[in-house]
Amino acid sequence: MKQIRKILLAFVIMGTLSFSLTSCKKEPKDSDLVTKAKAVLPEGVNIDVKKGVATLSGEYNDDNAKQSTENAVKAIPGIKSVEDNATIKETASSVEVSADSVLESKVNDVLKGYTGVTADVNDGIVTLNGELNRSELPRLMQAINALQPKKIEQKLLLK
Incomplete structure (x- = not known):
C-alpha cells in the first residue's frame, strides 16, 4: 500500500511540474x-x-x-x-474636391438672387450658365469675384 502511495505521489508531482512548465511559456x-x-x-x-x-x-x-x-x-x-x-495623408485631389464643394456652396448662395442662372465649379473655375439681364451682370460678376475663384467663365445669354 505504501508503495502505491509513493507511486501515485510521484505521478501527481510529475503531472504538476509538467503542467506548470508548459503553462509558463x-x-x-x-x-x-x-x-x-x-x-x-x-x-x-x-x-x-x-x-x-x-x-x-x-x-x-x-x-x-x-x-x-x-x-x-x-x-x-x-x-x-x-x-x-x-x-x-490628404491628397491634393481630396483638397481640391473639398475646396470646390465649399466654393460651389458659396456660389449657389450668390445665385439665389438670380433666377435663370446656374453655375458649375470644377478645379476652382466657376462657369456661369443660363440667362441674365445685361444690367445685372456687373453686380453678379462682382459677387462671384469676391469669392476668389481661380477663374470665372461667363457663358450667360444676356438679354
Whole structure:
C-alpha cells in the first residue's frame, strides 16, 4: 500500500511540474515584436509595443495601406491588440474636391438672387450658365469675384 502511495505521489508531482512548465511559456519580448512588425510597416508609419499591445503612429498614403498594415501587425504571434493612431495623408485631389464643394456652396448662395442662372465649379473655375439681364451682370460678376475663384467663365445669354 505504501508503495502505491509513493507511486501515485510521484505521478501527481510529475503531472504538476509538467503542467506548470508548459503553462509558463515565455511571451515574446516587446523588442522582438517591434522588429517583426517593422518588416510589414509602410514608410511613414512607426510602431511601439508594450506588453504585446502595438501602437501605430505616423501617416499612411491611403486607407488600403492602413487596413492591410493593421491586419499584418495583428497576425504577428505575440501581438495581443493593435491601437492605430496613424492618419491618412490628404491628397491634393481630396483638397481640391473639398475646396470646390465649399466654393460651389458659396456660389449657389450668390445665385439665389438670380433666377435663370446656374453655375458649375470644377478645379476652382466657376462657369456661369443660363440667362441674365445685361444690367445685372456687373453686380453678379462682382459677387462671384469676391469669392476668389481661380477663374470665372461667363457663358450667360444676356438679354
